[in-house]
């Protein structure tokens with residue numbers, strides 16, 4: 037595992053086995069963070085016309101690198117006044133093959149503290165996406181606030197997930213109190229890798245994200261942790277995924293076997 041090693045296109049020259057077995061995981065809402073509900077809604081674009089998504093599709097093809105990325109999309113219901121918060125998976129050939137819509141929305145109300153009503157802007161998803169194969173393992177998708185709910189993580193594990201995704205834009209206040217504990221709990225109880233790519237630093241005058249993007253292994257060990265909101269710097273972490281660790285952990289502590 038190497039932290040913050042710059043990736044160069046040469047690493048991916050041709051169809052080397054290394055690149056063929058890599059994937060990039062980006063945070064929730066990587067396309068934009070709006071400064072108001074109206075702005076968030078007005079910026080949502082279908083993937084077919086979104087310059088952000090189309091750019092990533094080109095990069096995925098160019099580097100033969102699948103990309104998981106959180107974005108906003110217009111509702112499928114033209115009468116809806118809300119948009120979707122989704123996680124899409126772009127294959128190395130540039131196809132969008134998976135689309136998960138955030139199930140749980142962040143409505144926070146802390147007296148004299150931060151408040152947030154995501155449900156005013158975002159329309160909730162209704163289903164868990166079956167785990168799907170990627171070059172680094174079988175992936176189950178969740179988004180940010182979903183991480184407070186153990187049930188979908190366990191359901192995804194039972195359906196075969198080896199890696200759980202929690203792309204996020206956590207608040208600094210709740211992040212400091214809960215982020216790492218929740219992520220480690222999800223990894224330990226599901227005996228899966230957890231990949232939590234996270235937004236970091238100021239987005240606009242009002243909004244700041246906690247950062248601390250992490251990868252946690254199935255034993256609960258933090259394998260890589262990036263910087264927090266203090267730095268506000270964008271960082272990339274590199275991790276070698278060892279799927280045998282998933283198998284070994286599940287054998288050592290057999291949580292699903294009935295005796």
Ligand SMILES: O=C(O)CNC(=O)[C@H](CS)NC(=O)CCC(=O)C(=O)O
Nearest residue numbers: 065069142154180181205206207210
């Ligand atoms: O606003 C966007 O465009 C993208 N969405 C987000 O940033 C979402 C909703 S505000 N953030 C969270 O769910 C943070 C959860 C959190 O911080 C907690 O559970 O404590």
